[in-house]
Amino acid sequence: MxxxxxxxxxxxxxxxxxxxxxxxxxxxxxxxxxxxxxxxxxxxxxxxxxxxxxxxxxxxxxxxxxxxxxxxxxxxxxxxxxxxxxxxxxxxxxxxxxxxxxxxxxxxxxxxxxxxxxxxxxxxxxxxxxxxxxxxxxxxxxxxxxxxxxxxxxxxxxxxxxxxxxxxxxxxxxxxxxxxxxxxxxxxxxxxxxxxxxxxxxxxxxxxxxxxxxxxxxxxxxxxxxxxxxxxxxxxxxxxxxxxxxxxxxxxxxxxxxxxxxxxxxxxxxxxxxxxxxxxxxxxxxxxxxxxxxxxxxxxxxxxxxxxxxxxxVPLPPITTGVDRSQLGVWPEKPVWVWETEEFLRVFDEGRSAHWNQLIAEAAEEPTGAWVHRMAEALKQSKNPRAGEFMGARAGGLLPDSGIEGDDQ
Incomplete structure:
Protein backbone atom coordinates (compact mmCIF):
# COMPACT_ATOMS: atom_id res chain seq x y z
CA MET A 1 0.00 0.00 0.00
CA VAL A 314 21.15 39.40 -7.80
CA PRO A 315 19.56 39.43 -11.29
CA LEU A 316 21.00 36.88 -13.67
CA PRO A 317 22.24 38.67 -16.81
CA PRO A 318 20.72 37.65 -20.16
CA ILE A 319 22.51 35.07 -22.23
CA THR A 320 24.66 36.84 -24.79
CA THR A 321 24.26 36.38 -28.53
CA GLY A 322 25.76 33.27 -30.00
CA VAL A 323 24.50 31.04 -27.18
CA ASP A 324 21.93 28.31 -27.84
CA ARG A 325 18.58 30.00 -27.15
CA SER A 326 17.12 26.66 -26.02
CA GLN A 327 19.03 27.17 -22.76
CA LEU A 328 16.80 30.10 -21.89
CA GLY A 329 13.82 27.99 -20.84
CA VAL A 330 10.32 29.35 -21.35
CA TRP A 331 10.89 32.93 -20.17
CA PRO A 332 12.02 35.26 -23.00
CA GLU A 333 14.93 37.39 -21.83
CA LYS A 334 13.54 40.75 -22.89
CA PRO A 335 11.08 43.18 -21.29
CA VAL A 336 7.63 41.66 -20.92
CA TRP A 337 5.94 44.62 -22.62
CA VAL A 338 7.55 43.75 -25.96
CA TRP A 339 6.55 40.07 -25.90
CA GLU A 340 4.36 38.79 -28.69
CA THR A 341 1.23 36.74 -28.03
CA GLU A 342 3.11 33.56 -28.96
CA GLU A 343 5.71 34.23 -26.26
CA PHE A 344 3.04 34.66 -23.60
CA LEU A 345 1.39 31.48 -24.86
CA ARG A 346 4.58 29.51 -24.40
CA VAL A 347 4.93 30.74 -20.82
CA PHE A 348 1.34 29.66 -20.06
CA ASP A 349 1.65 26.29 -21.80
CA GLU A 350 5.13 25.30 -20.59
CA GLY A 351 5.79 27.49 -17.56
CA ARG A 352 5.27 27.08 -13.84
CA SER A 353 3.70 29.10 -11.05
CA ALA A 354 6.85 31.21 -10.70
CA HIS A 355 6.48 32.48 -14.26
CA TRP A 356 2.78 33.23 -13.83
CA ASN A 357 3.37 35.03 -10.53
CA GLN A 358 5.88 37.25 -12.28
CA LEU A 359 3.38 38.06 -15.04
CA ILE A 360 0.80 39.01 -12.41
CA ALA A 361 3.30 41.31 -10.71
CA GLU A 362 4.17 42.95 -14.05
CA ALA A 363 0.48 43.39 -14.94
CA ALA A 364 -0.27 44.94 -11.54
CA GLU A 365 2.41 47.57 -12.22
CA GLU A 366 0.98 48.46 -15.64
CA PRO A 367 -2.61 47.13 -15.88
CA THR A 368 -3.53 49.32 -18.87
CA GLY A 369 -0.52 48.42 -21.00
CA ALA A 370 -1.21 47.08 -24.49
CA TRP A 371 0.90 44.04 -23.71
CA VAL A 372 -1.61 43.00 -21.01
CA HIS A 373 -4.17 42.42 -23.77
CA ARG A 374 -1.69 40.20 -25.62
CA MET A 375 -1.18 38.26 -22.40
CA ALA A 376 -4.94 37.88 -21.93
CA GLU A 377 -5.32 36.65 -25.51
CA ALA A 378 -2.56 34.09 -24.96
CA LEU A 379 -4.26 32.84 -21.80
CA LYS A 380 -7.48 32.27 -23.77
CA GLN A 381 -5.50 30.20 -26.29
CA SER A 382 -3.51 28.24 -23.71
CA LYS A 383 -4.07 24.49 -23.50
CA ASN A 384 -2.77 24.35 -19.93
CA PRO A 385 -5.75 24.29 -17.51
CA ARG A 386 -3.42 24.80 -14.56
CA ALA A 387 -2.40 28.20 -15.95
CA GLY A 388 -6.04 29.21 -16.28
CA GLU A 389 -6.82 28.11 -12.72
CA PHE A 390 -3.78 29.89 -11.34
CA MET A 391 -4.37 33.17 -13.16
CA GLY A 392 -8.09 33.03 -12.40
CA ALA A 393 -7.41 32.70 -8.69
CA ARG A 394 -4.90 35.53 -8.56
CA ALA A 395 -5.35 37.82 -11.56
CA GLY A 396 -8.94 37.65 -12.80
CA GLY A 397 -9.43 41.36 -12.19
CA LEU A 398 -6.28 42.26 -14.11
CA LEU A 399 -7.21 40.29 -17.24
CA PRO A 400 -10.80 41.21 -18.15
CA ASP A 401 -10.40 40.03 -21.76
CA SER A 402 -9.10 36.58 -20.89
CA GLY A 403 -12.41 34.88 -20.17
CA ILE A 404 -11.24 33.71 -16.74
CA GLU A 405 -13.09 34.42 -13.54
CA GLY A 406 -11.53 35.47 -10.27
CA ASP A 407 -11.49 33.21 -7.23
CA ASP A 408 -12.06 34.80 -3.84
CA GLN A 409 -10.55 31.90 -1.88
Whole structure:
Protein backbone atom coordinates (compact mmCIF):
# COMPACT_ATOMS: atom_id res chain seq x y z
CA MET A 1 0.00 0.00 0.00
CA UNK A 2 1.37 3.40 -0.96
CA UNK A 3 1.87 5.60 2.11
CA UNK A 4 0.01 8.89 2.09
CA UNK A 5 0.80 12.19 3.77
CA UNK A 6 -1.15 11.26 6.88
CA UNK A 7 1.18 8.30 7.42
CA UNK A 8 4.13 10.65 7.08
CA UNK A 9 2.75 13.18 9.54
CA UNK A 10 2.17 10.44 12.11
CA UNK A 11 5.73 9.23 11.67
CA UNK A 12 7.92 11.02 14.22
CA UNK A 13 11.30 9.43 13.60
CA UNK A 14 13.68 11.92 12.00
CA UNK A 15 15.99 11.07 9.14
CA UNK A 16 19.71 11.26 9.64
CA UNK A 17 19.89 13.30 6.49
CA UNK A 18 18.09 15.50 6.62
CA UNK A 19 24.46 43.23 -7.12
CA UNK A 20 27.32 44.45 -5.09
CA UNK A 21 30.73 42.99 -5.79
CA UNK A 22 31.74 40.94 -2.77
CA UNK A 23 35.27 41.31 -1.49
CA UNK A 24 35.42 38.17 0.63
CA UNK A 25 32.77 35.51 0.98
CA UNK A 26 34.55 33.16 3.37
CA UNK A 27 37.19 33.24 6.04
CA UNK A 28 40.71 32.14 5.29
CA UNK A 29 40.60 30.20 8.55
CA UNK A 30 39.28 26.68 8.02
CA UNK A 31 38.42 26.19 11.67
CA UNK A 32 35.16 27.03 13.43
CA UNK A 33 34.91 30.53 14.93
CA UNK A 34 35.73 30.47 18.63
CA UNK A 35 34.60 34.02 19.43
CA UNK A 36 30.94 34.96 19.54
CA UNK A 37 31.19 38.46 18.05
CA UNK A 38 29.18 38.80 14.86
CA UNK A 39 31.28 40.46 12.18
CA UNK A 40 30.02 41.98 8.97
CA UNK A 41 29.50 39.30 6.31
CA UNK A 42 27.81 38.71 2.98
CA UNK A 43 26.30 35.31 2.26
CA UNK A 44 25.00 34.13 -1.12
CA UNK A 45 21.66 32.28 -1.31
CA UNK A 46 19.88 30.57 -4.20
CA UNK A 47 16.29 29.37 -4.55
CA UNK A 48 15.07 26.19 -6.23
CA UNK A 49 17.16 24.90 -9.16
CA UNK A 50 15.19 21.72 -9.97
CA UNK A 51 18.23 19.99 -11.52
CA UNK A 52 18.32 22.66 -14.24
CA UNK A 53 21.94 22.24 -15.30
CA UNK A 54 22.31 25.24 -17.59
CA UNK A 55 20.59 27.53 -15.10
CA UNK A 56 22.68 26.35 -12.17
CA UNK A 57 25.92 26.76 -14.11
CA UNK A 58 24.98 30.26 -15.27
CA UNK A 59 24.14 31.14 -11.68
CA UNK A 60 27.43 29.83 -10.33
CA UNK A 61 29.49 31.66 -12.94
CA UNK A 62 27.67 34.93 -12.30
CA UNK A 63 28.05 34.66 -8.53
CA UNK A 64 31.72 33.84 -8.99
CA UNK A 65 32.12 37.04 -11.00
CA UNK A 66 30.84 38.91 -7.92
CA UNK A 67 33.41 37.31 -5.66
CA UNK A 68 31.22 34.54 -4.24
CA UNK A 69 32.85 31.23 -3.34
CA UNK A 70 30.14 29.55 -1.26
CA UNK A 71 26.45 29.36 -2.16
CA UNK A 72 23.71 28.33 0.26
CA UNK A 73 21.01 26.70 -1.86
CA UNK A 74 17.51 26.51 -0.34
CA UNK A 75 16.16 23.21 -1.59
CA UNK A 76 14.70 21.47 -4.64
CA UNK A 77 18.32 21.53 -5.64
CA UNK A 78 18.21 18.49 -7.89
CA UNK A 79 19.18 15.33 -6.01
CA UNK A 80 17.35 13.12 -8.45
CA UNK A 81 17.47 9.43 -9.38
CA UNK A 82 18.82 7.98 -12.60
CA UNK A 83 21.35 9.16 -15.12
CA UNK A 84 19.84 12.63 -15.47
CA UNK A 85 20.34 13.30 -11.78
CA UNK A 86 23.91 12.00 -11.87
CA UNK A 87 24.76 14.03 -14.97
CA UNK A 88 23.47 17.21 -13.30
CA UNK A 89 25.59 16.68 -10.18
CA UNK A 90 28.66 15.76 -12.23
CA UNK A 91 28.30 18.88 -14.39
CA UNK A 92 28.01 21.14 -11.35
CA UNK A 93 30.94 19.45 -9.64
CA UNK A 94 33.12 20.12 -12.68
CA UNK A 95 32.21 23.82 -12.74
CA UNK A 96 32.55 24.21 -8.98
CA UNK A 97 36.02 22.69 -9.09
CA UNK A 98 37.00 24.97 -11.96
CA UNK A 99 35.80 28.06 -10.07
CA UNK A 100 37.02 27.04 -6.62
CA UNK A 101 33.46 27.23 -5.25
CA UNK A 102 31.12 24.97 -3.32
CA UNK A 103 27.35 24.66 -2.87
CA UNK A 104 25.81 23.94 0.53
CA UNK A 105 22.27 22.56 0.16
CA UNK A 106 19.33 22.63 2.55
CA UNK A 107 17.31 19.87 0.83
CA UNK A 108 13.76 20.50 -0.39
CA UNK A 109 10.79 18.25 -0.99
CA UNK A 110 11.62 17.34 -4.59
CA UNK A 111 14.79 15.43 -3.74
CA UNK A 112 15.62 11.71 -3.85
CA UNK A 113 15.69 11.00 -0.12
CA UNK A 114 16.63 7.38 -0.72
CA UNK A 115 19.83 8.59 -2.35
CA UNK A 116 20.40 11.10 0.45
CA UNK A 117 19.88 8.46 3.15
CA UNK A 118 22.75 6.41 1.72
CA UNK A 119 25.23 9.25 2.32
CA UNK A 120 27.16 9.35 5.58
CA UNK A 121 28.16 12.58 7.28
CA UNK A 122 31.85 13.43 6.90
CA UNK A 123 33.94 16.31 8.17
CA UNK A 124 36.04 17.57 5.26
CA UNK A 125 36.99 20.93 6.75
CA UNK A 126 40.70 20.10 6.51
CA UNK A 127 40.49 18.69 2.98
CA UNK A 128 42.57 20.67 0.44
CA UNK A 129 39.48 21.21 -1.74
CA UNK A 130 37.90 23.19 1.09
CA UNK A 131 40.88 25.31 2.06
CA UNK A 132 39.90 28.92 2.65
CA UNK A 133 36.32 28.13 3.62
CA UNK A 134 34.98 28.49 7.13
CA UNK A 135 34.23 25.20 8.88
CA UNK A 136 31.05 23.37 7.96
CA UNK A 137 31.38 20.37 10.26
CA UNK A 138 30.21 16.83 9.51
CA UNK A 139 27.80 16.96 6.58
CA UNK A 140 26.84 14.73 3.66
CA UNK A 141 28.70 15.14 0.39
CA UNK A 142 26.91 14.30 -2.84
CA UNK A 143 30.02 15.35 -4.73
CA UNK A 144 33.33 16.80 -3.52
CA UNK A 145 31.98 20.35 -3.68
CA UNK A 146 28.25 19.73 -3.09
CA UNK A 147 27.31 19.47 0.59
CA UNK A 148 23.90 18.45 1.94
CA UNK A 149 22.84 19.62 5.40
CA UNK A 150 20.89 17.37 7.75
CA UNK A 151 17.91 18.81 9.58
CA UNK A 152 19.14 20.77 12.55
CA UNK A 153 22.75 21.05 11.37
CA UNK A 154 24.53 24.13 12.73
CA UNK A 155 27.63 26.10 11.76
CA UNK A 156 28.88 29.68 11.82
CA UNK A 157 29.95 32.29 9.30
CA UNK A 158 31.87 35.34 10.56
CA UNK A 159 30.46 34.77 14.02
CA UNK A 160 26.86 34.50 12.76
CA UNK A 161 25.26 31.20 13.79
CA UNK A 162 23.30 29.23 11.18
CA UNK A 163 20.83 26.35 11.42
CA UNK A 164 19.34 24.36 8.52
CA UNK A 165 15.88 22.77 8.46
CA UNK A 166 15.10 21.34 5.03
CA UNK A 167 12.10 19.49 3.64
CA UNK A 168 8.49 20.40 2.91
CA UNK A 169 5.23 18.66 1.92
CA UNK A 170 4.62 18.23 -1.82
CA UNK A 171 1.14 19.48 -2.68
CA UNK A 172 1.28 17.51 -5.94
CA UNK A 173 2.14 14.16 -4.31
CA UNK A 174 -1.08 12.65 -5.69
CA UNK A 175 0.40 12.93 -9.19
CA UNK A 176 3.80 11.47 -8.27
CA UNK A 177 5.14 7.95 -7.85
CA UNK A 178 6.45 6.86 -4.46
CA UNK A 179 10.17 6.13 -4.60
CA UNK A 180 10.53 7.56 -8.10
CA UNK A 181 9.28 11.13 -7.96
CA UNK A 182 7.97 11.40 -4.39
CA UNK A 183 9.63 10.39 -1.13
CA UNK A 184 7.82 10.06 2.17
CA UNK A 185 10.84 11.46 4.01
CA UNK A 186 10.27 14.91 2.48
CA UNK A 187 8.46 16.47 5.43
CA UNK A 188 9.77 17.81 8.71
CA UNK A 189 9.07 15.41 11.59
CA UNK A 190 8.42 16.17 15.24
CA UNK A 191 11.86 14.76 15.98
CA UNK A 192 13.39 17.18 13.48
CA UNK A 193 11.67 20.07 15.26
CA UNK A 194 12.83 18.78 18.64
CA UNK A 195 16.42 18.62 17.37
CA UNK A 196 16.30 22.24 16.22
CA UNK A 197 14.59 23.47 19.38
CA UNK A 198 17.13 21.67 21.58
CA UNK A 199 19.95 23.53 19.82
CA UNK A 200 18.59 26.88 20.95
CA UNK A 201 18.58 30.21 19.10
CA UNK A 202 20.53 30.92 15.91
CA UNK A 203 21.08 34.07 13.87
CA UNK A 204 20.23 32.71 10.41
CA UNK A 205 17.77 29.93 9.56
CA UNK A 206 17.95 28.22 6.15
CA UNK A 207 14.79 26.35 5.16
CA UNK A 208 12.86 25.13 2.14
CA UNK A 209 9.33 25.60 3.47
CA UNK A 210 8.02 28.83 4.98
CA UNK A 211 6.64 29.44 8.47
CA UNK A 212 2.98 30.21 9.11
CA UNK A 213 1.57 33.05 6.94
CA UNK A 214 1.64 35.59 9.78
CA UNK A 215 5.36 34.91 10.13
CA UNK A 216 6.05 35.09 6.39
CA UNK A 217 5.81 37.30 3.33
CA UNK A 218 2.63 38.65 1.76
CA UNK A 219 3.09 36.74 -1.49
CA UNK A 220 3.55 33.40 0.26
CA UNK A 221 0.51 34.13 2.42
CA UNK A 222 -1.55 34.75 -0.71
CA UNK A 223 -0.44 31.41 -2.19
CA UNK A 224 -1.27 29.57 1.03
CA UNK A 225 -4.70 31.21 1.18
CA UNK A 226 -5.52 30.34 -2.46
CA UNK A 227 -5.78 26.53 -2.50
CA UNK A 228 -6.61 26.17 -6.24
CA UNK A 229 -8.83 23.14 -5.78
CA UNK A 230 -6.42 21.13 -3.63
CA UNK A 231 -8.01 18.31 -1.66
CA UNK A 232 -8.60 18.68 2.06
CA UNK A 233 -5.97 16.00 2.70
CA UNK A 234 -3.35 17.86 0.66
CA UNK A 235 -4.12 21.16 2.37
CA UNK A 236 -3.88 19.55 5.81
CA UNK A 237 -0.58 17.92 4.85
CA UNK A 238 0.90 21.25 3.72
CA UNK A 239 -0.47 23.13 6.72
CA UNK A 240 1.03 20.68 9.20
CA UNK A 241 4.41 21.06 7.51
CA UNK A 242 4.26 24.83 7.95
CA UNK A 243 3.14 24.47 11.57
CA UNK A 244 6.14 22.31 12.36
CA UNK A 245 8.57 24.67 10.68
CA UNK A 246 6.94 27.60 12.46
CA UNK A 247 7.41 25.91 15.84
CA UNK A 248 11.13 25.59 15.13
CA UNK A 249 11.24 29.16 13.81
CA UNK A 250 9.74 30.57 17.01
CA UNK A 251 12.25 28.64 19.12
CA UNK A 252 15.27 29.63 17.02
CA UNK A 253 14.27 33.33 16.90
CA UNK A 254 16.61 34.06 13.98
CA UNK A 255 17.59 37.47 12.69
CA UNK A 256 17.09 36.08 9.16
CA UNK A 257 15.07 33.22 7.66
CA UNK A 258 15.59 32.46 3.95
CA UNK A 259 13.50 29.86 2.11
CA UNK A 260 12.51 28.52 -1.29
CA UNK A 261 9.55 26.27 -2.28
CA UNK A 262 6.95 28.91 -3.20
CA UNK A 263 8.69 30.30 -6.29
CA UNK A 264 8.13 33.98 -5.46
CA UNK A 265 10.31 37.00 -4.84
CA UNK A 266 9.41 38.69 -1.58
CA UNK A 267 10.80 39.80 1.76
CA UNK A 268 9.41 41.24 4.95
CA UNK A 269 10.24 41.77 8.61
CA UNK A 270 8.22 39.98 11.27
CA UNK A 271 8.17 39.99 15.05
CA UNK A 272 8.27 36.71 16.97
CA UNK A 273 6.42 36.95 20.27
CA UNK A 274 8.82 37.49 23.15
CA UNK A 275 11.72 38.32 20.83
CA UNK A 276 13.71 41.54 21.18
CA UNK A 277 14.43 41.88 17.46
CA UNK A 278 12.64 41.63 14.13
CA UNK A 279 13.32 38.80 11.68
CA UNK A 280 14.00 39.38 8.00
CA UNK A 281 12.09 36.68 6.08
CA UNK A 282 13.20 36.16 2.47
CA UNK A 283 11.32 34.12 -0.16
CA UNK A 284 13.24 33.22 -3.32
CA UNK A 285 12.14 32.49 -6.86
CA UNK A 286 13.05 29.33 -8.75
CA UNK A 287 15.12 28.56 -11.84
CA UNK A 288 14.16 30.31 -15.09
CA UNK A 289 13.21 33.42 -13.10
CA UNK A 290 16.23 35.72 -13.51
CA UNK A 291 15.20 38.53 -11.14
CA UNK A 292 15.35 36.87 -7.73
CA UNK A 293 16.52 33.27 -7.79
CA UNK A 294 19.83 34.55 -6.39
CA UNK A 295 20.46 36.89 -3.51
CA UNK A 296 23.07 38.25 -1.15
CA UNK A 297 22.33 38.41 2.56
CA UNK A 298 24.21 41.33 4.06
CA UNK A 299 24.80 40.61 7.75
CA UNK A 300 26.01 43.67 9.70
CA UNK A 301 28.78 43.92 12.23
CA UNK A 302 27.10 43.80 15.63
CA UNK A 303 29.22 46.75 16.76
CA UNK A 304 27.46 48.97 14.19
CA UNK A 305 24.34 50.34 15.82
CA UNK A 306 21.08 50.62 13.93
CA UNK A 307 21.95 48.22 11.12
CA UNK A 308 19.75 45.24 10.30
CA UNK A 309 20.33 42.30 7.94
CA UNK A 310 19.37 43.10 4.36
CA UNK A 311 18.77 41.08 1.20
CA UNK A 312 20.11 42.25 -2.15
CA UNK A 313 18.65 40.45 -5.15
CA VAL A 314 21.15 39.40 -7.80
CA PRO A 315 19.56 39.43 -11.29
CA LEU A 316 21.00 36.88 -13.67
CA PRO A 317 22.24 38.67 -16.81
CA PRO A 318 20.72 37.65 -20.16
CA ILE A 319 22.51 35.07 -22.23
CA THR A 320 24.66 36.84 -24.79
CA THR A 321 24.26 36.38 -28.53
CA GLY A 322 25.76 33.27 -30.00
CA VAL A 323 24.50 31.04 -27.18
CA ASP A 324 21.93 28.31 -27.84
CA ARG A 325 18.58 30.00 -27.15
CA SER A 326 17.12 26.66 -26.02
CA GLN A 327 19.03 27.17 -22.76
CA LEU A 328 16.80 30.10 -21.89
CA GLY A 329 13.82 27.99 -20.84
CA VAL A 330 10.32 29.35 -21.35
CA TRP A 331 10.89 32.93 -20.17
CA PRO A 332 12.02 35.26 -23.00
CA GLU A 333 14.93 37.39 -21.83
CA LYS A 334 13.54 40.75 -22.89
CA PRO A 335 11.08 43.18 -21.29
CA VAL A 336 7.63 41.66 -20.92
CA TRP A 337 5.94 44.62 -22.62
CA VAL A 338 7.55 43.75 -25.96
CA TRP A 339 6.55 40.07 -25.90
CA GLU A 340 4.36 38.79 -28.69
CA THR A 341 1.23 36.74 -28.03
CA GLU A 342 3.11 33.56 -28.96
CA GLU A 343 5.71 34.23 -26.26
CA PHE A 344 3.04 34.66 -23.60
CA LEU A 345 1.39 31.48 -24.86
CA ARG A 346 4.58 29.51 -24.40
CA VAL A 347 4.93 30.74 -20.82
CA PHE A 348 1.34 29.66 -20.06
CA ASP A 349 1.65 26.29 -21.80
CA GLU A 350 5.13 25.30 -20.59
CA GLY A 351 5.79 27.49 -17.56
CA ARG A 352 5.27 27.08 -13.84
CA SER A 353 3.70 29.10 -11.05
CA ALA A 354 6.85 31.21 -10.70
CA HIS A 355 6.48 32.48 -14.26
CA TRP A 356 2.78 33.23 -13.83
CA ASN A 357 3.37 35.03 -10.53
CA GLN A 358 5.88 37.25 -12.28
CA LEU A 359 3.38 38.06 -15.04
CA ILE A 360 0.80 39.01 -12.41
CA ALA A 361 3.30 41.31 -10.71
CA GLU A 362 4.17 42.95 -14.05
CA ALA A 363 0.48 43.39 -14.94
CA ALA A 364 -0.27 44.94 -11.54
CA GLU A 365 2.41 47.57 -12.22
CA GLU A 366 0.98 48.46 -15.64
CA PRO A 367 -2.61 47.13 -15.88
CA THR A 368 -3.53 49.32 -18.87
CA GLY A 369 -0.52 48.42 -21.00
CA ALA A 370 -1.21 47.08 -24.49
CA TRP A 371 0.90 44.04 -23.71
CA VAL A 372 -1.61 43.00 -21.01
CA HIS A 373 -4.17 42.42 -23.77
CA ARG A 374 -1.69 40.20 -25.62
CA MET A 375 -1.18 38.26 -22.40
CA ALA A 376 -4.94 37.88 -21.93
CA GLU A 377 -5.32 36.65 -25.51
CA ALA A 378 -2.56 34.09 -24.96
CA LEU A 379 -4.26 32.84 -21.80
CA LYS A 380 -7.48 32.27 -23.77
CA GLN A 381 -5.50 30.20 -26.29
CA SER A 382 -3.51 28.24 -23.71
CA LYS A 383 -4.07 24.49 -23.50
CA ASN A 384 -2.77 24.35 -19.93
CA PRO A 385 -5.75 24.29 -17.51
CA ARG A 386 -3.42 24.80 -14.56
CA ALA A 387 -2.40 28.20 -15.95
CA GLY A 388 -6.04 29.21 -16.28
CA GLU A 389 -6.82 28.11 -12.72
CA PHE A 390 -3.78 29.89 -11.34
CA MET A 391 -4.37 33.17 -13.16
CA GLY A 392 -8.09 33.03 -12.40
CA ALA A 393 -7.41 32.70 -8.69
CA ARG A 394 -4.90 35.53 -8.56
CA ALA A 395 -5.35 37.82 -11.56
CA GLY A 396 -8.94 37.65 -12.80
CA GLY A 397 -9.43 41.36 -12.19
CA LEU A 398 -6.28 42.26 -14.11
CA LEU A 399 -7.21 40.29 -17.24
CA PRO A 400 -10.80 41.21 -18.15
CA ASP A 401 -10.40 40.03 -21.76
CA SER A 402 -9.10 36.58 -20.89
CA GLY A 403 -12.41 34.88 -20.17
CA ILE A 404 -11.24 33.71 -16.74
CA GLU A 405 -13.09 34.42 -13.54
CA GLY A 406 -11.53 35.47 -10.27
CA ASP A 407 -11.49 33.21 -7.23
CA ASP A 408 -12.06 34.80 -3.84
CA GLN A 409 -10.55 31.90 -1.88
Missing amino acids: TPGPRDRLQHTDSMSVGPSRVKSMSSTDSTQDTDTARRGATVAIAGDWHANTSWAIRSLRHLHSLGVREVFQLGDFGIWPGQKGADYLDALQEVLEELGMRVVVTPGNHEDYHQISELSAQNRDQHPAHAGFEALGAVMWSRDRIALLSRGHRFTRSGWSFVSLGGAPSVDFEHRITGQSWWIEETITRDDVATVVAGGPADVMLTHDAPEPWHGTDMVAKIVQTPLGRSAEVLAYAAEGRRRLDAAFQAVKPRVLAHGHYHVKDSTRVQIEGCDHETLVVATECDQMPDANLGLLHLPDEQTEGQEPQVEW
